[in-house]
Amino acid sequence: MSPRVPSPVTRATPVTVLVVEDDPDVRLVLTVLFERQGWTVLTSPDGRSALRTLLERNPDVLVLDIGLPELDGWQVLERVRDMTDLPVLMLTAHGHETDRVRGLRAGADDYLTKPFSNNELVARIEALLRRVPTHRREEGAYDDGVLRMDPATRTAEWRGTALDLSLLQFRLLHTLARARGTVLTVPQLLERVWDDPTGQGAERVKFAVLRLRKALLAVDPGADALEAVRGLGYRYRGDRHEGSGPG
Secondary structure, three states, X not given: OOOOOOOOOOOOOOOEXXXXXXXXXXXXXXXXXXXXXXOEEEEEOOHHHHHHHHHHHOOOEEEEXXXXXXXXXXXXXXXXXXXOOOOEEEEEOOOOHHHHHHHHHHOOOEEEEOOOOHHHHHHHHHHHHHOOOOOOOOOOOEEOOOXXXXXXXXXXXXXXXXXXXXXXXHHHHHHHHHOOOOOEEHHHHHHHOOOOOOOOOHHHHHHHHHHHHHHHHHHOOOOOOEEEEOOOEEEEOOOOOOOOOOO
């Protein structure tokens, strides 16, 4: 007997799920499963069409298979993370720990191995959706003479050069910068940036900081502005170049 399908989840706004899976039978199973939850389901058989659909339809969550033609799941995930912090659950036929670690490092929010339980898949997606903020208070602009950020226009500059940041990277840097010099713990960052008060998923913070540091170094190889404080968390310490920053 197949696993019981969970009852539909009631939400204020409809959920849109983008399923990227090259196997038509699996796509059909997932479509039926998600539609029974009352969700709108978009499907793509390959990575290129998935990226087009993502840009055109702006789904709430992405269910992404790794083994795709042309662009594989890893390549799709990399491009998705360049554009958005959309929740991503990856599906794979392999349960190797190296794949799970690779997925987390690349920016996946969750990982599930085939074959999977319908109940578990729906529950994991619901957990990802609960972490997505339904509204967010706009914080003020930040300017320390080196880093300038404006949430109203979602723009950021380092020494006058525009930073190419995803939405998640922008929120992370803005949160750290406004607490300049103060160590923010992993649970604090999960709550403030990811809206995840349960404090689960510390690896996400680690890899997000690594990607953010890489984005800063791309515009200034000497931009050593982020510090990992062992056993505590992370802090923004501003530009470390002599004579920079506010007096």
